[in-house]
Amino acid sequence: MAFSSVVFKALADPSRREILERLRAGDLNAGELAEGLPMTRASVSHHLNLLKQAGLVRVRRQGQNQVYTLDTTVFQEAMQWLMTFFQKESGPVPRNRRG
């Protein structure tokens, strides 16, 4: 699927945005992320998987836990896509303006 679709689809769900916002304060494991969300751990796990596929989070094992971290690079790419809409003319987006 095209870059933007996975990312924007991932961002389109309130539970997933909630997860991302919690991760802003620091890494959390799956159990911690599931707490407070009105759904089962299995469902949270599903959302985490979508976020991972979108490249918005990374995961590493730490003992029994799966620890999730924000990965901000994709946020940047999404921002860049949005930013093109402030330039009136369409066409390839200039990345730098030497010469």
Added chain:
Amino acid sequence: MAFSSVVFKALADPSRREILERLRAGDLNAGELAEGLPMTRASVSHHLNLLKQAGLVRVRRQGQNQVYTLDTTVFQEAMQWLMTFFQKESGPVPRNRRG
């Protein structure tokens, strides 16, 4: 529905992003927007409605046509949301930094 959900949901569909990208070059009416998209005019109309609800486009009648225009203010808000993810600490986002 919360601000971000409608907006990100609107952006999550490739056909709708295609529509937005065409509108970058200038206003187009519903018929023009439907051309080239692999679906009926009714379906395009549906997508346009979602974009309108998200505040991403405006529409005005011009004779027999409905003319669609980009509205960039919501793009800005979406960008702002994304931008908060580059500040590690969570909490209310400072809008300006006088004082």
Added chain:
DNA sequence: ATAATATTTAGATATTTTTCTAAATATTGT
């Protein structure tokens, strides 16, 4: 008022997404 053109709305169907329960996998401690 009628016809022609442009677009939307209604209702139906197909696909995708969300969520659940139950079972499976992985790690740690005994």
Added chain:
DNA sequence: ACAATATTTAGAAAAATATCTAAATATTAT
């Protein structure tokens, strides 16, 4: 190896979304 804990995977059911055809609405010209 076995039990306890953390998390994911599988499969099913419910809810949301995308798309179609047909009918309805709005504008313009005759």
